[in-house]
Amino acid sequence: xxxxxxxxxxxxxxxxxxxxxxxxxxxxxxxxxxxxxxxxxxxxxxxxxxxxxxxxxxxxxxxxxxxxxxxxxxxxxxxxxxxxxxxxxxxxxxxxxxxxxxxxxxxxxxxxxxxxxxxxxxxxxxxxxxxxxxxxxxxxxxxxxxxxxxxxxxxxxxxxxxxxxxxxxxxxxxxxxxxxxxxxxxxxxxxxxxxxxxxxxxxxxxxxxxx
Amino acid sequence: xxxxxxxxxxxxxxxxxxxxxxxxxxxxxxxxxxxxxxxxxxxxxxxxxxxxxxxxxxxxxxxxxxxxxxxxxxxxxxxxxxxxxxxxxxxxxxxxxxxxxxxxxxxxxxxxxxxxxxxxxxxxxxxxxxxxxxxxxxxxxxxxxxxxxxxxxxxxxxxxxxxxxxxxxxxxxxxxxxxxxxxxxxxxxxxxxxxxxxxxxxxxxxxxxxx
Numbered sequence: 001x002x003x004x005x006x007x008x009x010x011x012x013x014x015x016x017x018x019x020x021x022x023x024x025x026x027x028x029x030x031x032x033x034x035x036x037x038x039x040x041x042x043x044x045x046x047x048x049x050x051x052x053x054x055x056x057x058x059x060x061x062x063x064x065x066x067x068x069x070x071x072x073x074x075x076x077x078x079x080x081x082x083x084x085x086x087x088x089x090x091x092x093x094x095x096x097x098x099x100x101x102x103x104x105x106x107x108x109x110x111x112x113x114x115x116x117x118x119x120x121x122x123x124x125x126x127x128x129x130x131x132x133x134x135x136x137x138x139x140x141x142x143x144x145x146x147x148x149x150x151x152x153x154x155x156x157x158x159x160x161x162x163x164x165x166x167x168x169x170x171x172x173x174x175x176x177x178x179x180x181x182x183x184x185x186x187x188x189x190x191x192x193x194x195x196x197x198x199x200x201x202x203x204x205x206x207x208x209x210x211x
Numbered sequence: 212x213x214x215x216x217x218x219x220x221x222x223x224x225x226x227x228x229x230x231x232x233x234x235x236x237x238x239x240x241x242x243x244x245x246x247x248x249x250x251x252x253x254x255x256x257x258x259x260x261x262x263x264x265x266x267x268x269x270x271x272x273x274x275x276x277x278x279x280x281x282x283x284x285x286x287x288x289x290x291x292x293x294x295x296x297x298x299x300x301x302x303x304x305x306x307x308x309x310x311x312x313x314x315x316x317x318x319x320x321x322x323x324x325x326x327x328x329x330x331x332x333x334x335x336x337x338x339x340x341x342x343x344x345x346x347x348x349x350x351x352x353x354x355x356x357x358x359x360x361x362x363x364x365x366x367x368x369x370x371x372x373x374x375x376x377x378x379x380x381x382x383x384x385x386x387x388x389x390x391x392x393x394x395x396x397x398x399x400x401x402x403x404x405x406x407x408x409x410x411x412x413x414x415x416x417x418x419x420x421x422x
Binding site: 054055077080081082100110111112113114116117118120121123124125127130133134137138141154155156157158159160161162165166168169170171172173174177179180181182192193196197199205206208209 | 273291292293303311321322323324325327328329332334335336338341344345348352358360365366368369370371372373376377379380381382383384385386387388390391392393403404407408410416417418420
């Protein structure tokens with residue numbers, strides 16, 4: 001007789017989900033500086049050893065949280081590249097703006113990149129955190145890159161377009177404004193950005209340069 | 212009789228120049244973590260009080276150093292936008308790559324953003340450092356934005372192009388790769404980026420979407 005089918009997810013996945021949920025709530029309350037990994041264990045009702053075995057530092061845990069938040073953002077391929085990019089990048093921009101404000105009472109004039117910048121610095125400081133961040137983006141960005149590949153294949157983007165470079169132009173603009181120039185990345189900006197990147201592929205300069 | 216013409220720069224500018232030169236040398240030797248502002252005073256032969264009055268923390272001093280290094284990069288307007296952007300962005304990419312390596316023995320597989328990420332985090336953590344960084348970029352980026360304005364005015368870019376958005380696409384891609392995805396930003400990439408951003412303005416999709 002076959003053993004009874006196992007129901008539900010394995011216990012360790014439940015623990016991971018509880019940990020990430022508790023980490024998210026704590027980060028929103030406290031922000032980066034006052035986020036303590038010990039407190040996450042208590043709230044998630046898991047042993048500290050369980051938590052540390054899985055994520056040795058708060059930065060490792062926060063990278064896992066960001067990965068989960070990214071995975072929650074859908075990448076829809078409706079066949080209209082302008083619409084799909086606008087929806088996706090607006091979700092990215094909204095998530096970044098939310099993340100930069102966590103744990104702070106950020107008014108309109110506050111342009112700090114907050115925890116986004118702290119994670120960028122943690123990735124630069126600790127090679128294994130850096131590897132985790134770069135691995136997360138390589139895995140995650142495969143989705144919008146496939147979207148762009150499809151658009152090129154059906155002729156909605158010029159044949160020579162590199163999906164990677166195009167996505168750098170789009171996501172890069174958002175991160176650059178958030179992390180470097182401090183300019184806002186609201187829905188208006190995202191629309192203008194997608195429009196210029198895509199309309200740029202059809203508009204013609206009146207006096208193109210010989211190259 | 213008129214007083215004799217004053218020769219040379221005022222003493223305080225000389226001190227500033229000596230301080231920034233000493234700061235640069237120390238940063239290259241030590242990297243961000245082991246950079247100590249007290250040591251800069253000694254090397255520049257200025258009183259610590261002089262240094263602290265001008266730049267209260269090491270982050271303030273490093274932002275001033277980055278501003279000076281940026282000002283050393285020429286923005287030439289030869290009338291060929293592709294050439295001028297390629298030269299300028301290659302200089303930016305080279306400077307960023309040099310800066311990310313300072314104070315470390317970074318091999319080919321090391322993708323850390325180094326001190327660039329530390330300064331991004333300092334800007335996010337301290338409002339006055341953030342204001343200094345954002346002010347620096349607003350002032351500095353006015354130069355390439357003017358370059359793009361001129362190109363649009365002579366018809367080398369489509370009339371509706373926003374210089375700000377276009378520069379975000381270019382500089383953003385470089386910072387995004389350096390700080391987030393860890394992908395290289397060598398001369399090959401810069402050329403491909405400028406080419407796609409500009410050729411994008413002349414290439415035509417075979418099946419453009421109705422919008």
